[in-house]
Amino acid sequence: MNAFVSVPLRRHDDDLERQAIYWLVKLQSQPDNFDLQKRCNAWRHERAEHEQAWQAVQQTSGLLRQNIARLPAEDKKTYVHALKYAGTNLERRKNMGRLAAFFLVAAPVGWFTERHLPWERWRADYATETGQQRDIELPDGTLLTLNTDSAVRVRFSELQRTVLLDRGEVFIRAAAGGSSSPQLPLRVLTDQGLMEAPRADFAVRLLPRQASSRLSVQDGTVRMFPGWRDSSITRTATLAQADSTWFITRSGVQRQGLANHGQGLDPFSWTSGIMVVDDMKLTDFLAEVSRYRPGYLGWDDDLVNVRVSGTYRLADTTRLLALLVEALPIEVVTRTALWAYVRRASK
Structure with missing residues (x-):
């Protein structure tokens, strides 16, 4: 609609x-x-x-x-x-x-x-380092959870409730507007688009390499306006319903399908300090792990056909990699505490 x-x-x-x-x-x-x-x-x-x-x-x-x-x-x-x-x-x-x-x-x-x-x-007004997560309560009762390596700016007044996501990922539990403007929507801005909702629970993640933003709605409805920087102030909204994930670029929006990257990743599990995956490509999984691990984490491209499922705690990525070695035909080569490389296990 x-x-x-x-x-x-x-x-x-x-x-x-x-x-x-x-x-x-x-x-x-x-x-x-x-x-x-x-x-x-x-x-x-x-x-x-x-x-x-x-x-x-x-x-x-x-x-x-x-x-x-x-x-x-x-x-x-x-x-x-x-x-x-x-x-x-x-x-x-x-x-x-x-x-x-x-x-x-x-x-x-x-x-x-x-x-x-x-x-x-x-x-930024609020930011996190690699591996850190942070909860923030805004003046109207809206709750923000910043994921690893993230940064936001906040613009709040009687006329606007705006969160600018400059880096990383944020989960938002949007409260109703204040007593003076109870219907004032909460807006989230990225380079690719604008998302707004009076009340909703949703996550927004920047995907710089794809020049897109990913919106995952847990509860409520979020309106999406792609390319807000590039055209007129009046435009058509696309509605994102609960239990849906969308990719937003400056030219449009697309709902996530089965062929999309990260299909096996629960987009909200990180808010509980874990990563829940189901039949996810190992290379995609390692790319996610690298977001939470200080230093360099690399891997062989031929691991793309290896699949991984399970629940993994994000607080200790070294232990996480050790669990992968126990379950999969891979090995982890380390040179320092900040350098690790994953490859197929030697025969």
Whole structure:
């Protein structure tokens, strides 16, 4: 069932910072492109806010370069120290986000950067580290549970109840609106879309590699609006009912079918500190485990045909891997406490 609704949305200043970062990185990669310089200057002079964002990003990137220059480049851990050092000279909530965002775009260092320099955590109102989960109660009684390595921002007022999911996954038990606006819906925003419900229990997870968000509804009904950033404020809603899972992209929504990734995973079991799976591909299972395990976890691609079922506790992933070795024809190779690789058992 579809319905037309009005969705008044306003872009946050973070968008201007991202635009400034985009121009800065483009100019650094093409220093002799005079047409690019002219277009950047035109953008800067288009609005006063553009120039302010440009100056802020310039200042942040300068501090970053100064501090990294003092450190041995071969030691990736030094990037963390550089970020912390530069952060002491900036307003933490506003500028650490810019600092890390610039670093991620301009100087990525693969897996280490993605796992250990997540700029979303620095600008978040609430965040978790790898392997950590956290419960938060919002002013209206809404309950949030953040999964591992997640970050959210919260915007609450008499006119809105909004949760912005910037990283990871969140389970939401949405309460009714306050006494002044009992019908005010709770909204969850991601880069791919908007989800809203007056009252419902549901989980939202970002899937960056698929450029999508996954919505799993446990109870109630959630309205979905894909691509809210890219088009008009009036659009058609798709309704997600209880016991359904959907994938949201900027161009549309699709209900999960039997062929979808993760079909054997209970999308709510993590809220109890466990992972419940039924006939799940081992490679998909290990990808889930890696979300809760600090360090690197890799595996052979030929394990894709191995299946796993059962209930596994997430608090101790080393023990979890040991249980897999007992049940399946696999072995785990470890080099350090933070490096593990799963492969077929040697004959």
